[in-house]
Amino acid sequence: MANQPVIFIHGLWLHGTSWQPWIEFFQNEGFDAVAPGWPGEKDTVAETREHADDVAGKSIDEVTDHFAKIIDGYDQPPIIIGHSFGGLITEKLLGLGYGNAGVAIDPAQIKGVLPLPLAQLKAGLPALGNPANISKAVSLTEKEFKYGFGNALTDEESKELYDAWTIPSTVRPLFQAAAANFTLHSQAAVDTKNEDRGPLLLISGTADHTVPDVTTDATMKQYRDSNAVTELIKFHGRGHSLTIDHGWHDVATEVLVWLRQQHVGD
Incomplete structure (x- = not known):
């Protein structure tokens, strides 16, 4: 039998190759792990930075359809692991x-x-502050990355991650999520009542500015009408960089343990 496939999905402002340590970790555990890029994303950070317009304007549904087509190419359903908008x-x-x-x-x-929360509004300001950005690709400054991703890190580590992994991103999904509760058929809507789906684990970094802990708590409550397995694990004192910073292995290990508990990929 083929190894259980795993697909990693990154969020805004990080390149798919930022998942490489996770890919190697899961491959060493017997999984077939990959991290495809978003629509328009190039193979490397440098190429994506050079061709920013290619990722501009992509919507939540476009990105979802992109990954759905990738999943359709598998012989068996993959485990899906996403961070931020990838989540x-x-x-x-x-x-x-x-x-x-x-x-x-x-x-x-x-x-x-x-x-x-105010912290979340401030973290999204580089994109949401200008309505014209909805059709553009936007890059974060080092200072903006420090606030939104690296606030729980030293300045040195935050800069290293910024230099290594940040890319221009479509910010249309941010506008869609911000307006979701005022939009009848929002692309940020999720079928949280589906009882036939696979188990879902939500993970929160309690020091996260971009997706504050209270936001993830509220997301968990949206699943209260489904009997499908839905669980929440919190990493105290961790920020939005928890998938790429020095503590990534702790998060990856917790994810693997949880998957084993669900008998996924056994």
């Missing part, structure tokens, strides 16, 4: 019946989540 995409895919399990790490807010 929201993971939730959407799982709700639509894709994958046999999902892990949403610091997931962007879905329709129905009401808390909008």
Whole structure:
């Protein structure tokens, strides 16, 4: 039997290759792990930075459809692991019946989540501050990355991660998520009532500015009407960088343990 496939989905402002340590970790555990890029994303950080317009304007549904087509190419349902907006995409895919399990790490807010803390507003300001950005690709400054991702890190580590992994990103999904509760058919909506889906793990970094802990708590409550397995694990004192910083291995190990408990990939 083929190894259990795993698909990693990154969020805004990080390149797919930022998952490489996770890919190697899961491959060493017997999984077939990959981290495809978003639509328009190039193979490397440098190429994506040079061709920013190619990622501009992509919507939540476009990104979801992109990964759904990738999943359709597998002989068996993959485990889907996403971070930030990749977490929201993971939730959407799982709700639509894709994958046999999902892990949403610091997931962007879905329709129905009401808390909008000041820190979250400030973290989204580089994109949301100018309505014209909705059709553009936007890059973070080092200072903006430090606030949104690296606030729980030293300045040195935050700069290293910024230099290594940041790319221009479509920010249309941010606008869609921000307006979700005022939009009848929002693309940020997730089928949280689906009881036939695979198990879902939500992960929160309690020091996260971009997706504050209260936001993930509110996301968890959206699943109260489903009997499918939905659990939440918190990493205290960790920020939005928890998938790429020095403590990534702790998070990856916890994810693997949880998957084993769900008998996924055995």
